[in-house]
Amino acid sequence: MKKKIAVIGSGFSGLSAAAYLAKAGNEVHVFEKHDQPGGRARQFKTEEGYVFDMGPSWYWMPDIIDNFFTDFGSKTTDFFELISLNPQFEMIFADDKIAVPENLDELKILFEKIEVGAGLQLEKFMKSAKFKYEVGMQDFVNKPCHSWAEFISPKIAKSALKLDLLSNFRNYVAKYFKNEKLRTLMEFPVIFLGASPKNIPALYSLMNYGGYALGTHYPVGGFYQLVLGMKQVAEKQGATFHFSNIVESINTENGSIISLTVNGNILDFDTVVASSDYHHTETLLNKMDRNYSEEYWKNRIFAPSSLIYYLGINQTLPNLKHHTLFFENDLDEHIDCIYEDKKWPEKPLFYVCCPSKTDQGVAPEGKENVFLLMPLATGINDEEAVREKYLAEMMTRLENHLGIRNLMSMIEYKRSYCVQDFISDYNAYGGNAYGLANTLGQTAVLKPKIRNKKIKNLFYTGQLTVPGPGVPPSIISGKIVSNEIINAKN
Template sequence: MDRKIHIIGSGFSALAASCYMAKEGYKVTVLEKNNTLGGRARQYKKDGFTFDLGPSWYWMPDVFERFFADFGKKPSDYYTLDKLNPGYEVYFGENSSLKISENLDDIYKMFEQEEKGSAKHLQTFLDSAKANYETAILDLVYKPGVSPLELVNTTTIARVTQFFSTIRKQVRKNIKSPKLIQILEFPVLFLGAKPNNTPAFYNFMNYADFGLGTWHPRGGMYKVIEAMVSLATSLGVNFKVNANVKKIITNKNKTVSGLLVNGQEIKTNLVLSGADYHHTETLLDESLRQYSASYWSKKTFAPSSLLFYVGFDKKIENVSHHTLFFDSDFDAHAKEIYDNPKWPTDPLFYANFTSITDKTSAPQGKEAGFFLIPIAPGIEDTEELREAYFHKILDRFEKLTNQEVKKYVIFKKSFCVKDFEQEYNSYKGNAYGMANTLLQTAFLRPKIKSSKVNNLYFTGQLTVPGPGVPPALISGKIASELIIKKQH
């Protein structure tokens, strides 16, 4: 067997897979359509400011450690991590915010101050979350999603009821404070679904939050991409940027025989796509696509986002590195994303200011601001709408944090639905992939191995295990393991 593989895309899952395949002795070529590596995790630099264009949260440090350990390395061989304290801050209204400490005892105290008796309930909840985390991370999420039997073992059988209850029911059973409820329901947003549609088993995200903490790689999340590229290069991976794959060529035996890249045919008999799954299938003849247009249209997708990267000519006050603005109705905003897709009337939003922690991301005395509004995928996207929402959230930001910021804007760059489609071929311009609802978990997600084309595989946020950076690293590992197993 010719041990060559072409990988489409260079996001976290594709880079992880490239390392595992190269380690196994494959000659690996990574094809990236854009002019820099990293997929959605690219970087934007302007006038001495540096922004991560995509992922900005570093959670589950153990998953990163496990990835590098597979190659005899440690994250610290490549980048320096700082644990954030507070991990993040949440605004609920003017002069009303709560900070999530890096210390679990402090979190218990904060809960108890906010609602008498809640610390005891939080402790029980986190005991369950930790047990689920260990079950998930040590076992379940490293399964390839081939069979329902992957989910069946003595540990999961004992937790089966948690797959049929929801995070919302579990959180609200004992906690009554609206603020504490929002803090506990927030982490599942990383899974791309509403708390009332997310199985209670996924409370392991709360352990990732309170138990493992929030971290920041000095220099930004792009340092992780640079680390993975460095590791891959040392293993012999070949990278090609500005390499736009327009067609996956197959022979009469329904086997991959080549790729059409920038108008030229490259011969290959093994392809792994870390690009958008739906888009990748459009590169095949229609008869060779596993999933129809109606299949995709019926799926619950994670939100898209309206993002702003802003350089400020002052230091921003009364905020933390990660700051969430939950001063509007969470359920109303969620309905306008999932149930009745439209531009949100009064959106929740998130801001991060890496330059509070990391002096490399802005010139002295200035601040780098990243703002994110979750929105429905596939909705209208115009410059006028972007501008209107920029003013809408900055007006609220000024009021909530009690300071003027608009007049200190040096520049801003926006990124929204059209950009996700154009830059990443993202289905309906979604930002995070397919939501982890009960009917879109594990073996119920699109398959890693194509059922119609021999030697075509998929990795990333639309297949197993799901959205997020740590799951992307895991997806790259399980996809490469499945390929190696099938090829031998």
């Protein structure tokens, strides 16, 4: 039976769910509070001619993104040109820097130069990571996670030991490499998962394969091109998008949704998919209809928020790469400020993206588009004076790296984005930027459920439910929830 379905939010999980549900013949309506699709992956343009992606900038796991388009008889190349970055990124240390080459064989040579025997160890590490990637991204992440029984299969049982589900990522990396810089380089990818490497299962070495082995890419025109491509796919299937439409309440009766209140209007639907923040979605329901209490959310471990600066620089910056990671300070010290102390870091790490090094279309000629990001604890004070203090520190360190002075005087466009902005724009719990941390206690079945336990026709998708944070997992999340609805008996 075909249904009239509402999707709340047009982030990657919402776009994905809308496309699959419309393909199945349902009447799908996507409601988005902003005037454009993408959620955290929105884009904005300035009067000066700069084009800024607001969120994701690491195009990893290209095969997962390819799979989405393949499911609809398309290819990524139908929508945008994808460039493989070389180097993939540069990591800056206090006394050195490492540029990660595009080619894995070249990376092995680099590792060997830094630590004798590390080239062979990297080969072993990546062989194991590839196995985890193939099993994890095929057999693990596509499950709705209603119960652990879903994971009982001969293949998974046979693979259990090789997946390193119970060992932590830090100890796992240390078994392969002694050099601290190499360890940091290998630990870096799991920071996207929102927790310290010592609290992330070693299974997630699959991230190293999905990044370093499969490469770091960039869509010409910015990451927003992926958003536009997915929207076109969904529309081609018949989905309708409604922008500047705020869902104000989810109205229920006898254990079922009967309508949504959108911009003051009552609209009837058979099924609702919430791609919006999970906690916020629950506040649109009566308390008795919610899956989880406020106490539950207070006890979750959230991935970080971020301080972001979008900067237009009025001249070119020689020697700056597309992606640069500033790791001159101690990783654990910064992480403790996020998860333990809940305060601004005294010795922060941060990230710089300069897409104009690859794509001159995102900045005026002879100028640079610069994106600064520093991970932060959720829920902390982020007044403008504090933001500016950290901008000054990041710019000083960028100056030292580039060997130039007075970088602040070169800024002709500046916009900051932090905790309160994530709350106001995305209703993000605590101002989180990446959803729930992928700790062992918040993995798979232990994540918030994709189905409401009391309302039979309400489903949840996105980075606060399975499979977790990140662009590829969010795309998969939309597919998982659409399959649940398509295969439902009622």
